[in-house]
Amino acid sequence: MAKLTLEKTSMRDVFGEVILELAKSDPKVYALDGDLANSTKINTVAEQFPEKFLQMGIAEQNMMGVAAGMASAGLQPWIATFAAFLTKRSLDQISVVVAQPKMDVKMIGAYSGLLNGCAGKTHQAVEDVAIMRSLPNMAVIAPGDTGELKQAMQFANRYKGPVYIRVARDPVARALPEEYTFMFGKAVKLREGSDVAIITSGTQTGRSLCAAAELEKEGISAIVLHVPTIKPLDVDAIIAVAKQTGAVVTAEEHSIIGGLGGAVAETLAEHYPVPVLRVGVEDINIQSGSNEALLDRYGLSSRHVVRKVKEILRKK
Structure with a gap:
């Protein structure tokens, strides 16, 4: 990876x-x-x-x-x-x-x-x-x-x-370009693609970019849409990438219930239904541990994003 x-x-x-x-x-x-x-x-x-x-x-x-x-x-x-x-x-x-x-x-x-x-x-x-x-x-x-x-x-x-x-405790990956300007309520497309849209936020954005780079090696073209403002949500940007690819994977360092994944699923169910899978912490109690161990155990590392993308493409 x-x-x-x-x-x-x-x-x-x-x-x-x-x-x-x-x-x-x-x-x-x-x-x-x-x-x-x-x-x-x-x-x-x-x-x-x-x-x-x-x-x-x-x-x-x-x-x-x-x-x-x-x-x-x-x-x-x-x-x-x-x-x-x-x-x-x-x-x-x-x-x-x-x-x-x-x-x-x-x-x-x-x-x-x-x-x-x-x-x-x-x-x-x-x-x-x-x-x-x-x-x-x-x-x-x-x-x-x-x-x-x-x-x-x-x-x-x-x-x-x-x-x-x-705010995260530890250093995170640089995800945004130097010339980037934060705009409240607006998502930003960090990578173009045609097969699937990875909609992500926070610390998970760097891992999602890493996953998209790996997918490209296998001939899979993935949009990476970074959503810094989860509320208010950039509904138009989410609908646009769903229309462009026909399949969506959400990724966040958060529970799959009620966070970005829930917000995206609600939006697409109302406006433009497409297959959606969520990368995040499942409905379980979590444990303490080292960073890499936790990311892998709870399915947040970049390889898990890659796996979810391949799964959604089979559904698509």
Whole structure:
């Protein structure tokens, strides 16, 4: 299989750099931490602008309420904690005091997906997109690499309303070209093809590009459509690649239930039905382990994307 070229810096490191830039340049920006500042890298603000850093402790529900109160006073709070804690422990507060009144709160789901440095399955988040995209007024973004994360954060700073951004712990493959510009609500075609469309997001985009390169060696032509904004979804782009190829495989570092795969399947069922298969974590409880072991065990490595593409082509 083709190998991924990992970036030198991780998403969490770039998050730490960008949130510090925003805290410096925007008087409205404040950083809220759930006792994980060293892990999420929001400690950059604590070290240089302690007056703009609020340590909320392991009390995520309270932290979300405080953020809503700050937003109601014209500030822009940025919350950073593990995605598993943010989206599940404080869901009621997110729904009632942030999403419903459309408060200008930015939520960073760190350590998203499977790969969390063996911190354990209680710290893994493969349901967060499904949870957050179900909430009215919530924007959901899953950047493909560090460059896109930086642009997504800059967009979120300008956007008025709640935004959830997935951030990976470890270095990821560079997926987007240098000249790429993030556009909220828009997907981007990273590779042309004619036989199948691989629709992907977040950390899985690099693996999907790797799979497409392997498929090309076998004479299979695959579009790779990267979907950084899962909500609002670029419905037109999804329909267009389905019409172009007649078969779709979705790929994400998330459960196959309710995430990108679910959103794509819903869209195509309503607008342009074609065969669809989903690459992601099946409906099972996951375990902790090394990155490569987890990606292979739960069917997320590039070879599993290749396998799903061959399977859908037989259905097509």
